[in-house]
Amino acid sequence: MKKSVLILLLSFGILGVSFCQTANYEIYALRFADVGQAFPLSALAMDAPAGENVNAVFSIWLIKGNGKNILVDAGFLNDIPEAKDFSVVRYIRPDSAIIRFGLQPADISDIILTHPHWDHIDGVSLFPNAQVWMQKDDYNYFVGSAWQKGGNKGGFNERDVRMMLDLNLGGRLHLVDGDSKELLPGITVYTGSRHTYNSEYVLVKTGNNKVVLASDNAYTYYNIDHLKSAPPNSTFDTAGYVKQLQRMKTLVSDPKYIIPGHDAAVFTRFPTVKEGVVRIR
Numbered sequence: 001m002k003k004s005v006l007i008l009l010l011s012f013g014i015l016g017v018s019f020c021q022t023a024n025y026e027i028y029a030l031r032f033a034d035v036g037q038a039f040p041l042s043a044l045a046m047d048a049p050a051g052e053n054v055n056a057v058f059s060i061w062l063i064k065g066n067g068k069n070i071l072v073d074a075g076f077l078n079d080i081p082e083a084k085d086f087s088v089v090r091y092i093r094p095d096s097a098i099i100r101f102g103l104q105p106a107d108i109s110d111i112i113l114t115h116p117h118w119d120h121i122d123g124v125s126l127f128p129n130a131q132v133w134m135q136k137d138d139y140n141y142f143v144g145s146a147w148q149k150g151g152n153k154g155g156f157n158e159r160d161v162r163m164m165l166d167l168n169l170g171g172r173l174h175l176v177d178g179d180s181k182e183l184l185p186g187i188t189v190y191t192g193s194r195h196t197y198n199s200e201y202v203l204v205k206t207g208n209n210k211v212v213l214a215s216d217n218a219y220t221y222y223n224i225d226h227l228k229s230a231p232p233n234s235t236f237d238t239a240g241y242v243k244q245l246q247r248m249k250t251l252v253s254d255p256k257y258i259i260p261g262h263d264a265a266v267f268t269r270f271p272t273v274k275e276g277v278v279r280i281r
């Protein structure tokens, strides 16, 4: 065989391998609770018109494919005291939301935590086999500096700190170091919004499409649709938050594939596959 033909075949082989590594994931948003009170949009987007409310929900996201069942965030158990501040209604425990989906809690292979606020991290304990992924600086702040004088522990619950320490001791915690890291084939995390000390959002490549699961790095569609729409008092870096909203738009073919963290409209903009579940496609 001619050398040039061999090189050509080898390069096609390599291309073939890298193509196969982008799995055809199915991506779902699961709504497990609603905020049971009128929620001012201005609490989530600093330039929002006064008097306008948003229908706010609590969600987790499920990525299925490539032999994995991956959660982005894990929700919360309803006995956590903070849930009362939001008059939580229509609550389904996140592991039950998974069962409803035909999966057992033990089937969840991975959990990617966008940040350690109680409504995103508290439910990790429900999934006994999951490997858990979190930004290293976010974890270190969560278990350390946040509780020191001058630290910011807003949205952090002590039982979640203890749970994460145990998870680390048990060898199931994987600390991710920084921006633009591919954790699993086709699943990459990005930092810079600093909703918490170093929060992250998730880009999923599936088939020919790309989806950003923004979590609280884009609270609502209003944040995505407007400039200067960082949340007041909910980021360490307002300019960084806005910059990441703009960056998200460069990562997807259409802004509709940026999925915000707490906006009920997600569940009307995509096709319903089960009660409280939409498929992002």
Ligand SMILES: [Zn+2]
Binding pocket: 117, 119, 120, 216, 261, 262
């Ligand atoms: Zn949240």
